Amino acid sequence: MMIDPISGFSKLTKEEKIDWLSSTYLKDSQNAPQILKQYWNPDSSLQQLHEEFTENTLSNYYLPFGIAPNFMINGFRYAIPMAIEESSVIAAASKAAKFWGKRGGFKAEVLGTQKIGQVHFIYSGEKEKLVNFFRKVKPELLEAVEPLVRNMKKRGGGVTGIELRDKNEALGGYFQLHCTFETKDSMGANFINSCLERFAESFKTAAEKHEAFSATEKDIEIVMSILSNYVPDCLVRAEVSCPVEDLADHGLTGEAFAGKFVRALKIAETEPFRAVTHNKGIMNGIDAVVLATGNDFRAVEAGIHAYAAKDGKYTSLTHADVRNGQFRFWMEIPLALGTVGGLTGLHPLSKIALEILQKPSAEDLMKIVAVAGLAQNFAAVKSLITTGIQQGHMKMHLMNILNQLQATPEEKEAMVEHFKKHNVSHSAVEEALENLRS
16 A cells, blocks of 8 residues: 655644554554553653654653662672663673672773764875875864863863874775864763864865865865764773682582683684674673663664674674683773763653762763673573573563463462473463463
8 A cells, every 4th residue: 555655744743643643554553542642651741851852752662670789890889770671681680790799799990981083075186285284284173173172171071183094095085084082971972073073164164275285186075074983992891700619500610610601702702693692692781771871872782893893703792711710701892971961961760870870970880881791791601501591581581471471460470480390481381371271
């Protein structure tokens, strides 16, 4: 069926948008309008706040907001807020936190906080002329953004560098201004992009007036000015360690456990098919905290996965070894996070999440988020090399299956008791519930 386009959709009320969708796309779903409306917040001011986060809002999409307690990080105990719908993530993180809390806790340090933005442009002319022009105009570029960086400088941030990069071999005539920034406790996307656009404007204007350029050389084409979500110098390291004998588990000696764990990570280091799933498990922990604190989990995901392939092959983000009877497990990842600005100061739950974390600086939040990812990965690999991933995961997934089968509270209670002694699978739950009902 051909559907005619609609004009002026953004000007419709929520009710009108839902009515149009119901008559156009949801004809077979009589409950759709009711479902959409039941997630409206009864507090109209709070609903309006959520609607102003984005466009064409119909309703709110809820995710569970949970807590993983008992994280000892650099001698301080945290309860880490996590927004995630996947079963067993928070339970696994909490279990790992408890395990390592008895063994000295997690150590974390920020290795760098430099962020990157680029002005991409096309130049047709002699490279030496461009290099000389850049040297001359660089002070003017920094002066042009002075009004934008004044407040950031007061907080210890600002523009930390600009360099001209030649990308002509990859794409004819392609050069860039590669710019670095320090944004302190803000993620800094708007600040960086504003500076880059000012750089681009000043650069092009100065080129048009540059006497050494020919008419063709003066006509520099600014293609785009945008920050990069790849931040390999905005880096945090998280690690744990303990004597090998402390790792004895599920009938394995500490030495056997450590050996299996290290081999599992070596497989993830060498096999991309395994590495992707391995790193996805790390991101279960990272994304949940990033989302709970109002940060951009898509930017974090993109940057971290790019870092996993920085050497030309996608590989594990975590590593482990055994030296002199000591087991070590660690990870270094890029994280561009903020604790001021954006949703961190607007979303009520993000503000609570940061308060739970004792109002951390951006660097403190980098450490916390990295530790959450490391803990999640430890729990996942531990399950894989002992009981298998499904035993714990499916027991946590039991309630989702029961909800899909529309179990009553009494049936849920009986099923939870039943599956304390039986393996969970969708078919097993379905059969057990049918038997209970009959």
